[in-house]
Amino acid sequence: MQELHDAPLAPLTTFRLGGPATRLVTATTDAEVIAAVREADAAGTPLLIVGGGSNLVIGDKGFEGTALRIATPGCELTGTRLELAAGEVWSDAVARTVAAGLAGIECLAGIPGSAGATPIQNVGAYGQEVSSTITEVIAYDRRAGETVTLAAEECAFSYRHSRFKADPDRYVVLRVRFELEDADGLSAPLKYAETARALGVGPGDRVPLADARETVLTLRAGKGMVLDAEDHDTWSAGSFFTNPILTDADFAAFHARVKERLGEGAEPPAYPAGQGHTKTSAAWLIDKAGFTKGYGSGPARISTKHTLALTNRGEATTEDLLALAREVVAGVRDAFGVTLVNEPVMVGVGL
Numbered sequence: 001m002q003e004l005h006d007a008p009l010a011p012l013t014t015f016r017l018g019g020p021a022t023r024l025v026t027a028t029t030d031a032e033v034i035a036a037v038r039e040a041d042a043a044g045t046p047l048l049i050v051g052g053g054s055n056l057v058i059g060d061k062g063f064e065g066t067a068l069r070i071a072t073p074g075c076e077l078t079g080t081r082l083e084l085a086a087g088e089v090w091s092d093a094v095a096r097t098v099a100a101g102l103a104g105i106e107c108l109a110g111i112p113g114s115a116g117a118t119p120i121q122n123v124g125a126y127g128q129e130v131s132s133t134i135t136e137v138i139a140y141d142r143r144a145g146e147t148v149t150l151a152a153e154e155c156a157f158s159y160r161h162s163r164f165k166a167d168p169d170r171y172v173v174l175r176v177r178f179e180l181e182d183a184d185g186l187s188a189p190l191k192y193a194e195t196a197r198a199l200g201v202g203p204g205d206r207v208p209l210a211d212a213r214e215t216v217l218t219l220r221a222g223k224g225m226v227l228d229a230e231d232h233d234t235w236s237a238g239s240f241f242t243n244p245i246l247t248d249a250d251f252a253a254f255h256a257r258v259k260e261r262l263g264e265g266a267e268p269p270a271y272p273a274g275q276g277h278t279k280t281s282a283a284w285l286i287d288k289a290g291f292t293k294g295y296g297s298g299p300a301r302i303s304t305k306h307t308l309a310l311t312n313r314g315e316a317t318t319e320d321l322l323a324l325a326r327e328v329v330a331g332v333r334d335a336f337g338v339t340l341v342n343e344p345v346m347v348g349v350g351l
Contacts, residue, residue: 001036002026009058009067012050014112014227016235017318018058018347021048021067028071028087030174034140034147037172040066041142048347049172051086052113055121055237059348060318070116074175077102081135082178086116090123098209102180103188104133107195109213110220112227112238116173120164121343122157126216127191130178131157138175139164147174159273160242160343168345187212194219224305233303235312237344240325241282244338251278257336262288282340283308289335291328300324318349326351 007024010016027033040047046065050056074085075093077100084093094109107126117123118130119137134152141148148171156163164171181188186206190196196203198215220226224233246254251270258268273279286307287293295302299316301324303309310324329340329351342351 001028001032007067009050009062012069013053013056013058014235015057015237015312015318015321017060017312017316017321018056019060019062021063021065023066024069025066026069026071028073030072030085030147033068033070033072033086033172033174036066036068037140037142038145040068051117052089054111054113055117055344057237057318057321057342057344057346057349061348063347070114070172072174080180080182082180084115084176084178086114086173086175088115090115090118094213097180098213101182101185101209103183103186103206103209104128104178104180105130106187106209106212107190107192107216110217110226115176119155119157119162119173119176120168121160122162122165124160126195126219128188129157130176131155131162133178133180134176135179136177137164137173138177139171139173141171143170159245159279185209222305224303224309224311232313233305233309233311235314236303236309239282239308239343240310241286241308241328241340242343243279243282244285244340245273245277245279246338248276248278250338251280254280254336254338258288261335280338285332285336285338285340286328289328289331291331296324298324302328322349322351 004024006020008020009018025036027036048063048067050067050069070087072085072087075088075096076083080102090111090113093115094105098106107128119134122129122131137150137155139148187209189204189206193203199207225238228234258266269281269284271279291302293307294304298320299313300320301311301313303311333339
């Protein structure tokens with residue numbers, strides 16, 4: 001294992017923000033991951049797991065403890081079964097499945113980060129979520145001190161949530177297994193209207209896998225959601241806030257606030273989210289509360305391409321970013337009575 005002390009963490013995150021770790025260990029095998037976790041736990045040392053760094057907001061003071069960077073490679077396709085090591089680059093894995101003619105994760109193309117993070121967040125975009133194809137997650141259980149295999153139904157997947165996210169100090173994901181579909185080179189049925197429109201088909205239709213992937217990559221790039229070192233709109237964590245899921249009563253109150261603020265003809269986005277609940281759009285809320293694309297005058301601003309992304313324009317600090325996030329949260333709450341929740345993991349800081 002590679003070991004560094006007083007090691008910068010900012011270069012390991014897509015925000016390019018945050019102070020150093022007391023100690024940074026890079027593990028390239030499952031055995032090294034487990035050994036590093038056990039060592040930290042035995043010593044009572046705080047432990048920070050770092051994968052692709054696309055979902056981390058690290059405080060300017062850094063992290064006092066051991067940061068464990070999981071860089072385990074491994075992508076194995078057997079028929080329609082896919083197994084990924086936690087350190088495998090997610091976007092590369094998606095490209096391989098598309099090239100192999102397998103459907104199920106093609107609309108998750110271009111999402112930055114590593115495979116091990118996908119079950120934690122139940123990563124999803126453009127009508128697909130990893131929970132629909134994950135069959136098992138192999139993880140190190142820090143409480144039991146052993147490696148465990150959790151079936152999908154044991155992972156408690158829900159919208160951007162899972163058993164792993166609910167208990168972040170217990171499990172370290174080592175490998176993820178998926179069951180994909182051989183649909184003769186076609187995608188899974190398209191569920192997202194924007195993707196279907198871009199492809200000139202209707203929701204529920206299938207298209208060639210490569211077309212689905214390329215279309216999603218184009219859509220994501222247009223919103224600054226595909227990493228590009230030269231484009232500061234991509235110096236972000238992607239969507240900074242989750243889409244609010246409201247009870248029927250809360251949605252009725254929200255609906256009334258919308259009409260009061262925007263006029264009787266105004267209708268907020270509304271999507272079914274299980275019995276008694278409705279999901280609305282965080283991006284819509286942010287925009288209608290007055291935080292439009294490019295909002296801000298400091299080194300942290302809203303993306304010029306998408307209101308849901310907060311960005312580092314090159315000289316920002318984490319506190320600059322958090323000040324902007326808090327301003328957006330307060331503004332949306334004041335305007336519509338809805339409190340936005342951050343999607344990235346906060347390390348040593350909070351909203």
